[in-house]
Amino acid sequence: MTAKEPIIRLYHVTKQYGDQKAVDDLNLSIYPGEIFGLLGPNGAGKSTTILMLLGLSEPTDGKVSVCGLDSVRQSIEVKRKVGYLPDDVGFYEDRTGFENLMYTARLNRLSEFEARARAEKWLSRVGLSDARDKPVGAYSRGMRQRLGLADVLMKEPEVMILDEPTLGLDPEGMRQLLDLIRALSRERQMTVLLSSHHLHQVQSICDRVGLFVKGKLVGLGGISELSRELFGEESIRIESTVEPADEAMLEAVRSIGGVIRAEASDGGFVIDAERDVAADVARLVVERGAKLHELKRKTFGLDEIYHRYFEGRGSA
Numbered sequence: 001m002t003a004k005e006p007i008i009r010l011y012h013v014t015k016q017y018g019d020q021k022a023v024d025d026l027n028l029s030i031y032p033g034e035i036f037g038l039l040g041p042n043g044a045g046k047s048t049t050i051l052m053l054l055g056l057s058e059p060t061d062g063k064v065s066v067c068g069l070d071s072v073r074q075s076i077e078v079k080r081k082v083g084y085l086p087d088d089v090g091f092y093e094d095r096t097g098f099e100n101l102m103y104t105a106r107l108n109r110l111s112e113f114e115a116r117a118r119a120e121k122w123l124s125r126v127g128l129s130d131a132r133d134k135p136v137g138a139y140s141r142g143m144r145q146r147l148g149l150a151d152v153l154m155k156e157p158e159v160m161i162l163d164e165p166t167l168g169l170d171p172e173g174m175r176q177l178l179d180l181i182r183a184l185s186r187e188r189q190m191t192v193l194l195s196s197h198h199l200h201q202v203q204s205i206c207d208r209v210g211l212f213v214k215g216k217l218v219g220l221g222g223i224s225e226l227s228r229e230l231f232g233e234e235s236i237r238i239e240s241t242v243e244p245a246d247e248a249m250l251e252a253v254r255s256i257g258g259v260i261r262a263e264a265s266d267g268g269f270v271i272d273a274e275r276d277v278a279a280d281v282a283r284l285v286v287e288r289g290a291k292l293h294e295l296k297r298k299t300f301g302l303d304e305i306y307h308r309y310f311e312g313r314g315s316a
């Protein structure tokens with residue numbers, strides 16, 4: 001774990017609506033420059049968590065801080081440092097992209113000079129320079145999302161919070177937007193928190209993810225850590241194609257230290273191990289004069305992690 005101080009910290013945070021706990025004793029720290037993905041089924045508490053971070057909803061219990069500021073007591077300062085892109089951004093449809101950004105700049109009390117400079121800069125960075133004078137009503141969904149990003153960037157925030165940023169985008173639009181988010185985060189060392197149902201996309205850009213279910217964080221970490229946590233001893237699976245893949249070879253593979261099980265499959269072996277035994281398998285096969293056609297380590301993707309977690313729990 002990094003030695004840096006967290007930029008976002010939720011400490012024993014609970015949000016209660018009547019009898020229901022939308023967020024239940026949540027502890028979470030996010031570090032400067034991280035891209036963090038909030039994942040979970042509908043009603044898991046993701047939006048409630050985001051609203052509390054922004055100081056737009058007060059926790060029933062616990063403490064929320066962003067950029068060292070208390071989200072309840074210093075909510076105005078928090079809003080200055082945090083850019084928020086809701087899942088459906090409201091723009092003035094009959095005004096141009098440029099005019100919409102200038103409007104945001106005025107709300108943020110930027111000088112006319114600074115406002116123009118930033119609007120030009122961010123329109124260009126999100127690839128909308130050519131469309132700057134078109135009314136937003138004529139923008140595609142992908143263009144609106146990119147304008148939304150430019151809008152958030154007008155105040156040059158330390159933290160960006162994006163609620164389902166890829167909703168309604170086609171695969172290419174999604175990829176472009178996510179690439180842009182990642183590039184911006186890396187260029188500016190900006191912390192990004194995003195919520196999404198698109199597991200593959202989250203996997204491709206997030207440094208860490210948190211899995212939410214019924215207001216609780218049930219998994220937290222990088223994809224490989226999560227996979228270890230949820231899949232336990234089976235987290236490392238090696239798939240090999242060997243010739244000959246006979247019984248004697250299988251027995252030899254099973255005797256490698258750390259191998260939990262090994263089974264014959266499609267001209268080779270599927271091996272579950274406590275550690276990465278790929279090099280040992282390769283050595284063994286070669287020493288026995290057999291041919292090794294393929295040897296790959298299978299990692300579990302977020303989809304598998306997610307489905308495995310929710311399987312049988314009736315929450316997804």
Ligand SMILES: Nc1ncnc2c1ncn2[C@@H]1O[C@H](COP(=O)(O)OP(=O)(O)OP(=O)(O)O)[C@@H](O)[C@H]1O
Nearest residue numbers: 017021022023040041042043044045046047048049
């Ligand atoms: N203002 C509110 N009043 C009462 N209940 C609420 C309120 N806001 C949220 N809830 C409830 O709290 C729970 C968590 O909702 P939340 O919107 O945070 O979930 P979510 O993970 O963002 O879901 P989604 O992916 O559908 O947006 C839900 O059961 C929801 O019905």
